[in-house]
Amino acid sequence: MSPNATDSSTILREERKMPNGCANGWSSMSDSAEEQCWKGQAFLKINEIVGMVKYYSLRAYIIFWHELSMNPRVRSSPFSPPPADELVLSADEIFSTRRRRLFFTSIHLLALAGLYFCVTGQVKLYTVLFALAVGIMSSIGVTAGSHRLWSHHAYKAKLPLRIILALFQTVGVQYSIYNWVRDHRLHHKYTDTDADPHNSNRGFFYSHVGWALMLPHPAFESKVSSVDMTDMESDWVVMWQYKLYAPLAAVLSYVLPTVVPWWLWGEDLLVAHLVAAQLRQVLTLHSTFLINSAAHMWGLKPYDKNINPTENMFVSVATCGDGWHNYHHTFPWDYKNAELLDYKLNLSTLFIDAFSLIGWAYDLKTVPAELVNKRALRTGDGTRKQPATDSATGHGDDLKTVPAACTNVYGWSDTDMPDEDRRMAQIYKKSD
Ligand SMILES: [Zn+2]
Ligand SMILES: [Zn+2]
Numbered sequence: 001m002s003p004n005a006t007d008s009s010t011i012l013r014e015e016r017k018m019p020n021g022c023a024n025g026w027s028s029m030s031d032s033a034e035e036q037c038w039k040g041q042a043f044l045k046i047n048e049i050v051g052m053v054k055y056y057s058l059r060a061y062i063i064f065w066h067e068l069s070m071n072p073r074v075r076s077s078p079f080s081p082p083p084a085d086e087l088v089l090s091a092d093e094i095f096s097t098r099r100r101r102l103f104f105t106s107i108h109l110l111a112l113a114g115l116y117f118c119v120t121g122q123v124k125l126y127t128v129l130f131a132l133a134v135g136i137m138s139s140i141g142v143t144a145g146s147h148r149l150w151s152h153h154a155y156k157a158k159l160p161l162r163i164i165l166a167l168f169q170t171v172g173v174q175y176s177i178y179n180w181v182r183d184h185r186l187h188h189k190y191t192d193t194d195a196d197p198h199n200s201n202r203g204f205f206y207s208h209v210g211w212a213l214m215l216p217h218p219a220f221e222s223k224v225s226s227v228d229m230t231d232m233e234s235d236w237v238v239m240w241q242y243k244l245y246a247p248l249a250a251v252l253s254y255v256l257p258t259v260v261p262w263w264l265w266g267e268d269l270l271v272a273h274l275v276a277a278q279l280r281q282v283l284t285l286h287s288t289f290l291i292n293s294a295a296h297m298w299g300l301k302p303y304d305k306n307i308n309p310t311e312n313m314f315v316s317v318a319t320c321g322d323g324w325h326n327y328h329h330t331f332p333w334d335y336k337n338a339e340l341l342d343y344k345l346n347l348s349t350l351f352i353d354a355f356s357l358i359g360w361a362y363d364l365k366t367v368p369a370e371l372v373n374k375r376a377l378r379t380g381d382g383t384r385k386q387p388a389t390d391s392a393t394g395h396g397d398d399l400k401t402v403p404a405a406c407t408n409v410y411g412w413s414d415t416d417m418p419d420e421d422r423r424m425a426q427i428y429k430k431s432d
Helices: 003-015 031-068 091-119 125-151 159-171 177-189 204-208 218-224 236-243 245-265 269-292 313-318 325-330 347-357 369-379 397-401 419-424
Strands: 364-366 426-428
Touching (some): 091 269, 125 159, 125 177, 125 347, 159 177, 159 245, 177 218, 177 236, 204 269, 236 245, 245 269, 269 313, 347 364, 369 419
Antiparallel strands (some): 364 426
């Protein structure tokens, strides 16, 4: 063997040495020594994995803390140090937040169990259809009830319809009408600022569900008492639902949807509860949450490009018509919640129109094409399907010079509503 060959095999042997000093591949080590080395290697590998788990757990914890922290202060990044003015929370605040988180975690675990029964085919078709019907009912209670009727006064409803809507809204378990309206009026008045309960500028997770799992921002707390709720306080249906909310929600959203499938078509009681109560409730809850997250992030802005809300067809289908959100934030007092009348993408409008036929829904306010066109020309992103120049009304490019209206309004009862909007509004099925 030449000296060169010896040198190169020495180098190879050195190169193949492992970090713990073991030789890899061929070596002159004894079996027991080699076994020791492999054990050492395995130990190092395990240590490495444990280190990685520790690292990523710590990172996950930090992200959790920043995203879901009970502390409402926003940090500049998930890894930045806590702000100097971090709040010290009272024991009551910590308890109530933890209780809410426990409730949310529980309903999601139960919904997952319901989903398991669905995907494994252990649920009767009637139960699935029943769950769908109850889900649509509760969505209509939210969209046509707490949203368009009570928050925005986009139309008026006689007592029997108000009672129906209040019961439907309770099935959704999305807070009482009173609390829903108060938060929603703030959402419109201070859209995507710290005073907005689900400010979408804080990210998808926060605006979707995070806001419901933590204490509200101090800016929200400082504005919440300024919301005019006198109209809600004078509606006995709203106050009756507010006082009886917990037992009503328990019976309407959990007990009845469990008992009906078991009683009428012999569904297993546990399956009925997990599918028609738990899974149905969680899915409708997330469909409403999508309005605050997805419909404030993804989609076109034909009516006002200066705001976050967008037109989102998927969200509209999921919520029975509340995904046309760019239009809605521009004209929150329109009972259709959309420019175009399309019942299949807006079941809540179909519901209101149907009740208007028997006079239970009346004073249906909507926006004339002329006003929509003017606003779209002023502030839209140019994607409105209707031609930008309304030949029927004779308006043209000159309207682009009109300054944008920038006042946020929460509906027909808001005194900040522009005079032009109020003057030009069309009102169908007018009361005397
Ligand atoms: Zn919104
Ligand atoms: Zn609204």
